Amino acid sequence: MQLKDIFASRAMRMKASEIRELLKLLDQPGILSFAGGIPDPNLFPAEAFAEAFQGALSGGQQAQSLQYSVSEGYLPLKEWIVGQMARMGVDCDPDNILITSGSQQGLDYLGKLFLSPGDTALVTAPTYLGALAAFNAYEPRYDQLNLSGNRTAQSYRDGAAQNGGAVKFAYLSADFANPTGETVGQADRERLLDLAEDLQCAIVEDGAYQDLRYDGDPVPPILALELAKKGTLDNCRTIYCGTFSKTLSPGLRVGWIVAARPVIAQMVLIKQAADLHSPTLNQMAVNTVARQQFDSHVEKVRAAYKARRDAMLRALKQHMPPGVDWTRPEGGMFIWITLPAGLDGAQLLARSLDSVKVAFVPGQAFFADGGGPNTIRLSYSVLDEAAIEEGIARLARLIAETLAEQDAVSPRQVSAEVV
Known part of the structure; x- marks a missing residue:
């Protein structure tokens, strides 16, 4: 008998986070990561926090803070x-x-x-x-x-x-x-x-x-x-x-x-x-x-992320092949991509990491019923505008190549309106 044999039934419903696993890729050289929806550490108010922690640990405050x-x-x-x-x-x-x-x-x-x-x-x-x-x-x-x-x-x-x-x-x-x-x-x-x-x-x-x-x-x-x-x-x-x-x-x-x-x-x-x-x-x-x-810092953060969101939207419009759709958020850190039917986000990620060195999150993990295989999530919060442009261009080329390969095997039906 092993202890895992007597785990509670709820333990079987706990799964590793795909996002947390993908964050490990951030330290790999050459990877352009749109995966983790994490804040840019260069925007943290580090000096202000250093002073705040020092204050909380001095002047008699340590009796409360610790x-x-x-x-x-x-x-x-x-x-x-x-x-x-x-x-x-x-x-x-x-x-x-x-x-x-x-x-x-x-x-x-x-x-x-x-x-x-x-x-x-x-x-x-x-x-x-x-x-x-x-x-x-x-x-x-x-x-x-x-x-x-x-x-x-x-x-x-x-x-x-x-x-x-x-x-x-x-x-x-x-x-x-x-x-x-x-x-x-x-x-x-x-x-x-x-x-x-x-x-x-x-x-x-x-x-x-x-x-x-x-x-x-x-x-x-x-x-x-x-x-x-x-x-x-x-x-x-x-x-x-x-x-x-x-x-x-x-x-x-x-x-x-x-x-x-x-x-x-x-x-x-x-x-x-x-x-x-x-x-x-x-x-x-x-x-x-x-x-x-708080207010002044948030304004700084907003300006940085807005510029990066705009850079990603421009790059998507310029590079993505027909049949790929995406959201146009008014804020936050994410853009949601819907790929043509038959394209699998998880399979695309494996290929992307191997060939073009771009990371993202397959969308299926975000569906309680396991749906959405042809979706992916991109985050623009960490990379600068030049890296976003490069990453989207690489990813778009890969998607276009994958679609072309699929068409060579089983041509997609094109609507009469498009023809």
């Missing part, structure tokens, strides 16, 4: 978040906030809080791979969240009941989603609120990219729209997950959850059992840097 602390989080940081949420139309107080070790921990806690084996989570197709990884451990069933009006609440209920559970929440990234870069419009956000009311389920709003808008008018967070209707956050069913990972630093692992106080109170118990509290030293440093320069 000691055990409350599970709810560092109060001054929560107070700063209160102000930030108010700017987005969400009036809350510190009791509505829990500090987490990145928003990823928040997703794990929400899966633990809501999902019993067999319950249903509604997710978009595609959706954030990390959310699926967080929820999988709690053995849910997934159903596709469709905001176009083609699905009724009763159809969702029936599907959940046939699986022996109930719909517990709808999860989505409403702004510049990972992986597609797309944004959910206000009308669809309103429809989701109506659907959640009908289903009596929660909404998990992932706001990881909320601050990275480059074009267009901001859309109110789903939580802000619900709060405007209900008047008090404690009556809202939307749970907002925020993070400093995409703006200040991912390595410090500081995120937060905003929700009704009964939800926060229960999640505090989960955090007490899991890790007691997020590192106070990190929270203190983030609080200091956020208060000093």
Whole structure:
């Protein structure tokens, strides 16, 4: 007998992240990587953090920064978040906030809080791979969240009941989603609120990219729209997950959850059992840097990523062969590519790494049902504009070559309109 033979059933649902594995390629010489949706380390406010950590470790602050602390989080940081949420139309107080070790921990806690084996989570197709990884451990069933009006609440209920559970929440990234870069419009956000009311389920709003808008008018967070209707956050069913990972630093692992106080109170118990509290030293440093320069730093980050997004969109338009489609995000870090039918993203990646030295993420991993084999995700956050141009040109040549080879074996049908 080996210990793996007595692992819990949930362990069989845990899989290695394709993205985390691909990040290992960043250190290989010659690889141009569009894979990891990671911030550019050259944009980190490193000097400000060095001073903030020094301050937290001196002048008597070390007694607090290095000691055990409350599970709810560092109060001054929560107070700063209160102000930030108010700017987005969400009036809350510190009791509505829990500090987490990145928003990823928040997703794990929400899966633990809501999902019993067999319950249903509604997710978009595609959706954030990390959310699926967080929820999988709690053995849910997934159903596709469709905001176009083609699905009724009763159809969702029936599907959940046939699986022996109930719909517990709808999860989505409403702004510049990972992986597609797309944004959910206000009308669809309103429809989701109506659907959640009908289903009596929660909404998990992932706001990881909320601050990275480059074009267009901001859309109110789903939580802000619900709060405007209900008047008090404690009556809202939307749970907002925020993070400093995409703006200040991912390595410090500081995120937060905003929700009704009964939800926060229960999640505090989960955090007490899991890790007691997020590192106070990190929270203190983030609080200091956020208060000093959050807005100015985010403007700097936006300018850099906007230029890179524009460079990728130009390169895609210039180099990609006919039949390849892509999204045109107003912000975030990602562009979603749909390849012609019959082209497999995973197979293309293997060939790309071998021949043109370009990395990306195959899209199939982002589908709860294993769909989307002819899709890939590209990130423009790390490479400079010249490298983006070169990488897209290489990838486009490879796609064109692959399509030509396929046509030589089995010619694709061309529509009469194209002819």
